[in-house]
Amino acid sequence: MAAAIWIVPILIEPSLRNMVALLGAVGIAVGFALKDYVSSLIAGLVSAFELPYRPGDWIEVDGVYGEVKHVGTRTIKLVTPDDNSVSIPHLKLWNQAIHNANNGGPSLQCVAHFYLRPDHDPHAVSQTLSDVALTSPFLEIDKPILVIAQERPFGTHYRVKAYPIDPRQQFRFVSDLTLRGKAALRRLGAAAAMAPLSVDQATS
Secondary structure, eight states: HHHHHHHHHHSSOOOHHHHHHHHHHHHHHHHHTTTHHHHHHHHHHHHHHHOOOOOEEEETTTTTEEEEEESSSSSEEEEEETTOOOOOOHHHHHHOOOOSTTTSSSSEEEEEEEESSOOOOOOOHHHHHHHHHHHHHBBBSOOOOOOEEETTEEEEEEEEEOOOOOOOGHHHHHHHHHHHHHHHHHHHHHOOOOOOOOOOHHHH
């Protein structure tokens, strides 16, 4: 600061007009450099009123999915399923979609996917997958279980939707549904479908 006070009068005549121009240029440069920081602070104030996320929520922002551990004035801290800590600025509120899986509550819906060939009994498959979900040790019994079927060009796509007791159990819950569901479908004689090769894979 002392060097600047000593050098500036040598380079610039210390008139009122020159000093106003200099300070204006410095203000613009500083404002441009800090615009993202200030925008994140303002977005943090907005989030305090709108509450798009809270500690304990499972959210996805800009492709990053994890549990909100801390909401600061400028950033939020997520812990991903791989146990990585990620800091995301509130600035993402302005231009990114925020997916909140449980929105401040204890209920978080999980989905397990199964792909089967067309030649099977759909009612037996649906009942089997429902029973698999119903007998899971991680199931929140008070929440509904849905089995949704959709035809695809290569077979039938089944989605089992259910809720774990604790949102932190979501990955163990989906793994339990997937492993026991595959075993139950194998005993039922329903074969897994294979997606068709793409044009590039077929010609390589």
